Amino acid sequence: MRRVVVTGIGVISAVGLTAAEFFESLIQARSGVGEITQIPTDALTVKVAAEVKGFDPSVHFAAKQMGMLDRFAQFALVAAREALADSGFSPTEAEADRFGVAMGTSFGGMATLDAGYERLYGERNPRLHPLTIPRIMYNAAASQISLFFSARGPILAISTACASGAQAIGWAFHQIKYGYAEAMLAGGADAPITFGVMKAWEALRVLASGRGDPARACRPFSRDREGLVMGEGAAVLVLEDYERARARGARIYAEIVGYGTSADASHITDPSVEGPARAMRAALAEAGLAPEAVGYINAHGTATRANDRIETEAIKLVFGSHARRLAISSTKALHGHTMGAAGAIEFAAALLALHHGIIPPTAHYTEPDPECDLDYVPNRAREQKLEVVLSNSFAFGGINAVLVARRVS
Numbered sequence: 001m002r003r004v005v006v007t008g009i010g011v012i013s014a015v016g017l018t019a020a021e022f023f024e025s026l027i028q029a030r031s032g033v034g035e036i037t038q039i040p041t042d043a044l045t046v047k048v049a050a051e052v053k054g055f056d057p058s059v060h061f062a063a064k065q066m067g068m069l070d071r072f073a074q075f076a077l078v079a080a081r082e083a084l085a086d087s088g089f090s091p092t093e094a095e096a097d098r099f100g101v102a103m104g105t106s107f108g109g110m111a112t113l114d115a116g117y118e119r120l121y122g123e124r125n126p127r128l129h130p131l132t133i134p135r136i137m138y139n140a141a142a143s144q145i146s147l148f149f150s151a152r153g154p155i156l157a158i159s160t161a162c163a164s165g166a167q168a169i170g171w172a173f174h175q176i177k178y179g180y181a182e183a184m185l186a187g188g189a190d191a192p193i194t195f196g197v198m199k200a201w202e203a204l205r206v207l208a209s210g211r212g213d214p215a216r217a218c219r220p221f222s223r224d225r226e227g228l229v230m231g232e233g234a235a236v237l238v239l240e241d242y243e244r245a246r247a248r249g250a251r252i253y254a255e256i257v258g259y260g261t262s263a264d265a266s267h268i269t270d271p272s273v274e275g276p277a278r279a280m281r282a283a284l285a286e287a288g289l290a291p292e293a294v295g296y297i298n299a300h301g302t303a304t305r306a307n308d309r310i311e312t313e314a315i316k317l318v319f320g321s322h323a324r325r326l327a328i329s330s331t332k333a334l335h336g337h338t339m340g341a342a343g344a345i346e347f348a349a350a351l352l353a354l355h356h357g358i359i360p361p362t363a364h365y366t367e368p369d370p371e372c373d374l375d376y377v378p379n380r381a382r383e384q385k386l387e388v389v390l391s392n393s394f395a396f397g398g399i400n401a402v403l404v405a406r407r408v409s
Helices: 019-027 071-087 093-098 110-122 132-136 140-148 161-177 195-204 242-247 274-287 305-325 339-356
Strands: 004-012 099-104 155-158 183-190 233-241 254-263 296-298 327-329 388-395 399-406
Touching: 004 019, 004 071, 004 161, 004 242, 004 339, 019 339, 071 110, 071 140, 071 183, 071 233, 093 099, 099 140, 099 161, 099 339, 110 132, 110 195, 132 140, 140 155, 155 161, 161 183, 161 233, 161 254, 161 339, 161 388, 161 399, 183 339, 233 242, 233 339, 254 274, 254 339, 274 305, 274 388, 274 399, 296 339, 305 388, 339 388, 339 399
Parallel strands: 099 155, 099 183, 296 327, 296 388
Antiparallel strands: 004 233, 004 254, 183 233, 254 399, 388 399
8 A cells, every 4th residue: 555645735715815825824813704795695694705805717717718617616726736836746648547636516616507597597598608517517626627737547526515625635545545546636626605505505594694793703612603604715635656756856745644434324414423433533543543643633613503512522532531632723714614625625724734833723712612622722823743633524414524644754
């Protein structure tokens, strides 16, 4: 079995259009949450989200290319391009057949779909964009990345709600570990801030209202938390065989050592304690690490009443007394819940924390909740040398995914 390392990171988010901007915003606790600007909000009850601001697709794509790409695929391609440049990875023609792609998304081309429905049912116009199907399909990001970067190896598009990005990275990790690929572009992308999606999430009654100060609407693990904030963006990683990366003198962020996934098999929207615990245990078992080896957890931390409490209980169940020595934070307070991109964006945050020795805080934390009584790194980043980090992603449908990475010395 091969060792698998991360040599490139690309991120586009509400708090930064590059990985460097993203991580700097996290450690400075700069919020990307604000009033929605990209869609009309007159008929919305919740008018806040974490939008990607300042993104101009014409800077990155020719007009003909833009016609093929929904916003979520644009994000994915820009993040993939950054990750490749960051890595310095350039596969030879002979290697292209073993250079693959795995991308997660929860909603696919939702902006295109929403606009099409408005045209059909709102305007009663029977003519749709001729490229509607290739823009909305869930595999659009994965397929476009493979086309843009001549990746002819294993490819997979995963749509498992909020676990999508983490599961895509986990699958890509195994493709290299078990010898099916030499390198993979893996991550997640979503652009769900549309009128239809926002109304659907309003109906679930799990969104934070954002009344008062919209920037502080998302408050994970805080006693006064009131719900999640919708976000958008993408993160893509370059995963490589360790020996190949070392031979070319690549800068290595970390080694991925464990991936665990499990099903709650109990309720479609209410999380369980045991399901997430099984995924964490499975990831640690593959890594061959004791719970005490982990120094930091990037939590799923949605800021909903149930999720934060259940995740806290699951961490205690897996880590025992070590749970109180762990640093735990949710970066969703700043970049929002990016749905299918969340697992990738937050794993990128964990990798950058490991690489730089700085743990991003849980921003907007106001007061302790007796049911959430661990160390959530409240409000200020913390300098701490880390050896092992873990990232949690738990999705509606009872799907759990956990990634573990360690420093390469």
